[in-house]
Amino acid sequence: MGLFGTSGAVSVQGKQIALRGRGAPVAIDLEQLVEQWPLLPQDLRTRKASDLARRLAQAHRAVSSMVPPAPTAPIRPARHVVIPVGAVVLAIVGVLFAVRLLRSRETPAALPAAPETVASEDAARNARTCEAARKRIYSGASMGPFELAGWVAELWLAMPRSGGTAQAAPGAAGQDTPSAESVGLGALVSQGKLTAAADAELAAMTDGLVEIVSGFDEEEAGRSPSWRAVIARFSGGYARAYFDPALRARFVALADRMADGATAELGALYARCAHLPYHDAGAWFRGPDPAAAAAALVYASGLFAEMPAVDRGALTALRGAGQIDALRGAGVALDAASLGKLVGAHGGGITKGGGSAVVITFPVGGPTRATSASRIVARKLQVGVGQD
Numbered sequence: 001m002g003l004f005g006t007s008g009a010v011s012v013q014g015k016q017i018a019l020r021g022r023g024a025p026v027a028i029d030l031e032q033l034v035e036q037w038p039l040l041p042q043d044l045r046t047r048k049a050s051d052l053a054r055r056l057a058q059a060h061r062a063v064s065s066m067v068p069p070a071p072t073a074p075i076r077p078a079r080h081v082v083i084p085v086g087a088v089v090l091a092i093v094g095v096l097f098a099v100r101l102l103r104s105r106e107t108p109a110a111l112p113a114a115p116e117t118v119a120s121e122d123a124a125r126n127a128r129t130c131e132a133a134r135k136r137i138y139s140g141a142s143m144g145p146f147e148l149a150g151w152v153a154e155l156w157l158a159m160p161r162s163g164g165t166a167q168a169a170p171g172a173a174g175q176d177t178p179s180a181e182s183v184g185l186g187a188l189v190s191q192g193k194l195t196a197a198a199d200a201e202l203a204a205m206t207d208g209l210v211e212i213v214s215g216f217d218e219e220e221a222g223r224s225p226s227w228r229a230v231i232a233r234f235s236g237g238y239a240r241a242y243f244d245p246a247l248r249a250r251f252v253a254l255a256d257r258m259a260d261g262a263t264a265e266l267g268a269l270y271a272r273c274a275h276l277p278y279h280d281a282g283a284w285f286r287g288p289d290p291a292a293a294a295a296a297l298v299y300a301s302g303l304f305a306e307m308p309a310v311d312r313g314a315l316t317a318l319r320g321a322g323q324i325d326a327l328r329g330a331g332v333a334l335d336a337a338s339l340g341k342l343v344g345a346h347g348g349g350i351t352k353g354g355g356s357a358v359v360i361t362f363p364v365g366g367p368t369r370a371t372s373a374s375r376i377v378a379r380k381l382q383v384g385v386g387q388d
Contacts, residue, residue, distance in 0.1 A: 001019075001053050001057065003053065004053055004054050004056075004057035004058075005057060006021060006056070006057045006060050006061075007021055008020050008021020008022070008060075009021070010056070013027070015029060016029055016030060017030055017052060017056065019056045019060055021060065023060065026059040027059075028055050028056060028059055030052075033048065042149075123275070126150030126274070127150055127273065127274075127275045128150075129147065129149040129150050130147075130151055130273035130274070130275070130276075131273060131276075132147070133147035133150075133151075134273055137281070138368060148239060150273055150274055150275070151239050151242075151243070151271055151274065152233055152234060152235045152239055152271065152272060152273075152274045153233075153234040153235075153238065153239050153242035153251070153269070153270070153271045154232070154233050154234070154272065154279075155231065155232040155234070155258055155269050156215050156229060156231050156267065156268045156270075156300055157183075157215065157229060157230055157231075157232070157258065157259055157264035157266070157267050158215060158224075158227050158228070158229040158264060158265060158266040158267070158296075158324065159227065159228055159229070159262065159263060159264050159265055160226060160227055160265060161226055161227065177212070177213060177214065178212050178213070178214065178230050179212060180212050183212065183262045184261045184262045184263060185212065185232070185258055185262055187261065188257060189210055189212065189232065192210060192211065193208065193209070193210065194208065194210060194254075198254055198258075199253070199254050202247070202250060202251075202254065205236070205238060205241065206237070207236045207237040208234065208235070208236045208238035208239075208241070209234070209235045209236050210233065210234050210235075210238060211232070211233045211235075212230055212231070212232055212233075213230070213233055214229070214230065214231070215228070215230045215231045216228075216229050223322050223323045224323050224324045224325070225321060225322055226321045226324075226325060227266075227322065230262065235274070239271065242271055242281075243271070243281070243364060244364075245363075245364045245365075248363070248364050251283065251284075252269070252283060252284050252361060255269045255284045255286070256284075256286070256353045256354045256357075257354075259286055259354060259357075260354040260355075264286075265287065265292065266286065266287050266292060266295065266296045266299075266324070267284070267285070267286040267287075267296060268282070268284070268285050268286075268296050268297070268299070268301070269282070269284035269285075270300060270301065270370065271283075271367070277304060278304055278306045279300060279301050279304040279305070279371075280368065280371065281367035281368070281370070282297075282300070282301045282362055282367075282370025282371065283361065283364075283370070284360070284361050284362075285297040285300065285301070285359070285360040285361075285370070286353050286357050286358070287328075288355075288358070289358055290331065290334045290335055290336050290339045290350075291328050291329075291330075291331035291332050291333075291334050292328055292331075293350075293357075293358040293359065293360050294331040294334055294339055294360075294377050294381065295324060295327035295328045296360075297343070297370065297374050297377055298374050298377055298381060298383070299324055301370045301373075302371070302374035302378045303323070305371050305374065305375075309375045309384065309385060310374075310383050310385065311384065311385050314382065314383045314384075314387060315327070315383045318330055318382075326383075327381060327383070330381040330382060330383065331380075331381050336350055336358060339358075339360070339377070342373070342376055342377050343360055343362075343377065345373075345376065346362075346369045346370075346372045346373035346376065347362060347363060347365075347369040347373075348360050348361065348362045348369060348370070348373050349361050360373075
């Protein structure tokens, strides 16, 4: 309000916003903006707030201009009075002293405090927005650009430990946070940003952030002791790019480059609400052979579905040093044709990645396809929920 030359107390009443300051109160209509506000991104909310402040200030000035001026006293003929000069000087000094004394005692009117955006409030608002979008996509709706607050995209990369031992390595649970350099991604990620070597167009997004974090929590690390993993977590502009059909191919190609840079054997690229553990919008799953690609899909998508897609009891009963090894062993009979048929029924496809890697990809449209495909592949591996 101060930018537009006015101040006062502002309040929302139904579908109107009111200003009470000096002079008569004013109010303007908000219409549908009340319902839309939680879904708007921060930059658009800022522009809308500025527009509302300008409109309130204009309305306040218009109302003030209509107030009739105070009546003035009638003009009387002047009478000549002779006053000694000394008396005039004393009177002026007295008036100035009185004004200064009154000003020193006067408490200035406090301007309304600017609303403070608390980080926890932003996080809670983004969580509500993300969960609303999540409900929509699971009911069959497609993603919209205004629904992406609160989402992150994650690239999960897993590597077998040397000699199959459980020695400490970057990305292991309980270890220090891995760095891009320690996992071979220093040429692609620098100071929380993608480099031009990763992808020039994605690197140009100044509001994007990528963090390298451990790929297993303590519990999951115990379930796959012969593996270590890292996650490249994309937020801000990078997360928006993940859902952009024009940029999805770049993200998939970037996932391949990062998997090669980290010498990862398994990989998965998906999106989720930042405050939820469920992996919802899968895009890319990679392994050196069809069984490994299927294991990456079932592990990274099926095991982290909100509605269980994998029977952990059946998975534990399989042979292997851990969950990932058990899944790979269960899919040893899968070839590219049979795997392609399984995921193809849910909109996925089989392609070749770096080297001779087998890659399963899903398009932007229908973000839940990877989750549904992981269910049918899990049943093929005899670890699906409700398996006969």
